[in-house]
Amino acid sequence: MPNSPNSHRTLTASPEGALEVPTLEVEVTLEGGARVAAPLGLTPLVLGSSPSCDMVLSDARVSRKHCEIALTERGVMLKDLGSKNGTQIGDVRVVEAQLATGQVATLGGSLLVVREAGAPSILPLSTSIRFGDVVGTSIPMRALFARLERAAPTSETILLLGESGTGKELLARGIHEASPRKSGPFVVFDCGALSPGLVEAELFGHAKGAFTGAHATRAGLLEQAEGGTLLLDEIGELPLDLQPKLLRALESRQFRRLGSGGYKSFDARVIAATHRDLARRVADGSFREDLYYRLAVVQVNVPPLRERREDIPLLVERFLAGQSPRRTLGELPPGALEMLRSHHWPGNVRELRNTVARLVLFPDLGEQAILRAPAREGEAPHSLTRLPLREARELVVEQFERTYLTEQLREHGGNVAQAAETMGVSRQLVYRLMERFGLPRGN
Numbered sequence: 001m002p003n004s005p006n007s008h009r010t011l012t013a014s015p016e017g018a019l020e021v022p023t024l025e026v027e028v029t030l031e032g033g034a035r036v037a038a039p040l041g042l043t044p045l046v047l048g049s050s051p052s053c054d055m056v057l058s059d060a061r062v063s064r065k066h067c068e069i070a071l072t073e074r075g076v077m078l079k080d081l082g083s084k085n086g087t088q089i090g091d092v093r094v095v096e097a098q099l100a101t102g103q104v105a106t107l108g109g110s111l112l113v114v115r116e117a118g119a120p121s122i123l124p125l126s127t128s129i130r131f132g133d134v135v136g137t138s139i140p141m142r143a144l145f146a147r148l149e150r151a152a153p154t155s156e157t158i159l160l161l162g163e164s165g166t167g168k169e170l171l172a173r174g175i176h177e178a179s180p181r182k183s184g185p186f187v188v189f190d191c192g193a194l195s196p197g198l199v200e201a202e203l204f205g206h207a208k209g210a211f212t213g214a215h216a217t218r219a220g221l222l223e224q225a226e227g228g229t230l231l232l233d234e235i236g237e238l239p240l241d242l243q244p245k246l247l248r249a250l251e252s253r254q255f256r257r258l259g260s261g262g263y264k265s266f267d268a269r270v271i272a273a274t275h276r277d278l279a280r281r282v283a284d285g286s287f288r289e290d291l292y293y294r295l296a297v298v299q300v301n302v303p304p305l306r307e308r309r310e311d312i313p314l315l316v317e318r319f320l321a322g323q324s325p326r327r328t329l330g331e332l333p334p335g336a337l338e339m340l341r342s343h344h345w346p347g348n349v350r351e352l353r354n355t356v357a358r359l360v361l362f363p364d365l366g367e368q369a370i371l372r373a374p375a376r377e378g379e380a381p382h383s384l385t386r387l388p389l390r391e392a393r394e395l396v397v398e399q400f401e402r403t404y405l406t407e408q409l410r411e412h413g414g415n416v417a418q419a420a421e422t423m424g425v426s427r428q429l430v431y432r433l434m435e436r437f438g439l440p441r442g443n
């Protein structure tokens with residue numbers, strides 16, 4: 001497609017609920033003449049000199065996280081991320097500005113341009129802003145809902161990928177509820193929560209005497225999910241030696257209890273979820289490629305909350321409405337919504353939900369609520385009765401887990417393997433909890 005210079009390319013939704021997405025490419029010419037290019041889709045790209053950026057620019061005058069470029073309903077938006085030397089369009093230093101295709105922006109000594117790289121594609125969008133209990137108004141979430149609306153009623157395996165707290169488990173529940181299996185059980189298995197030796201028996205069950213302590217025959221979770229849905233959460237943690245067994249079970253719809261001779265049929269739909277980059281695990285040999293392709297018949301990427309800030313007001317409204325008594329956006333302390341909108345949300349929607357609960361309990365905490373300040377002593381148990389049970393329970397559990405984990409790690413001098421052993425859980429779970437509570441690794 002010819003490049004019409006300086007034209008604005010936007011995301012445009014048709015009344016029928018489809019979105020026309022232009023095919024764009026970001027090209028950066030570095031000072032020495034070398035070029036770096038990347039496609040610009042619905043996910044914003046962060047550019048900078050840090051290896052964690054989506055486009056890594058080796059330019060001494062480019063900051064570690066220099067700027068972000070995003071395709072939006074307003075056009076292609078270029079946003080400076082507080083860089084030292086600034087982002088310019090022409091001679092103007094910009095904080096956030098629209099960038100037309102063909103227009104040149106300067107970052108340090110590098111020149112950035114967005115070009116059209118092909119014909120636009122059509123992306124179906126859901127006309128609904130919810131799927132099960134998951135809500136979202138943003139384009140990526142409505143595109144995700146549209147895909148799940150089509151996939152849910154089938155028996156296909158679905159792979160949900162996304163950071164912790166993005167709503168994968170809630171989506172899996174929504175898929176189950178929107179399927180013909182909704183009257184059957186919905187069973188969740190966290191593949192990373194048990195030590196590797198116990199996973200097989202938990203998943204496939206065991207015969208009497210299969211191992212020391214197996215006093216009776218026991219059905220595994222695959223059987224318990226009969227007629228319903230089994231969510232294999234944190235599938236990236238499934239021990240390598242079990243992966244062929246799961247693959248065989250999924251392909252033949254049969255499995256064998258540990259220590260038993262015969263195969264049994266099962267009828268459960270399997271959904272898998274992980275916060276890991278599973279393709280990278282395949283590449284480094286820690287996840288089997290054949291199992292990956294078997295699970296990823298339908299693969300859905302759940303975007304992190306910071307990439308869909310448009311969802312924040314609706315989510316906050318929903319979490320406030322769930323309080324007792326019911327609250328509304330207008331009751332938040334002044335400036336709170338803006339503060340919530342601009343936070344980075346490493347813990348995603350889970351963190352937002354807990355923050356809203358803290359803001360309601362302790363309105364004077366302000367920014368402290370976002371900084372995950374633990375509730376002040378003596379105040380919590382009494383005030384918690386103002387929250388719905390589920391949220392009150394999660395806040396208490398979170399506080400307990402954080403204290404418990406900190407104490408265990410302290411007792412074992414920061415040795416994760418030893419702490420995990422005493423806690424009776426896998427090392428991966430300890431690492432995940434450390435990540436969730438912002439506890440630094442290696443101390």
Ligand SMILES: Nc1ncnc2c1ncn2[C@@H]1O[C@H](COP(=O)(O)OP(=O)(O)OP(=O)(O)O)[C@@H](O)[C@H]1O
Nearest residue numbers: 133134135163164165166167168169170275349350
């Ligand atoms: N889009 C959403 N709408 C409403 N609530 C949400 C949404 N996404 C997440 N939540 C809330 O956040 C909580 C955490 O979500 P969930 O457990 O589904 O995340 P997850 O991606 O499975 O996390 P993990 O990988 O840590 O298991 C949910 O219990 C729910 O309260």
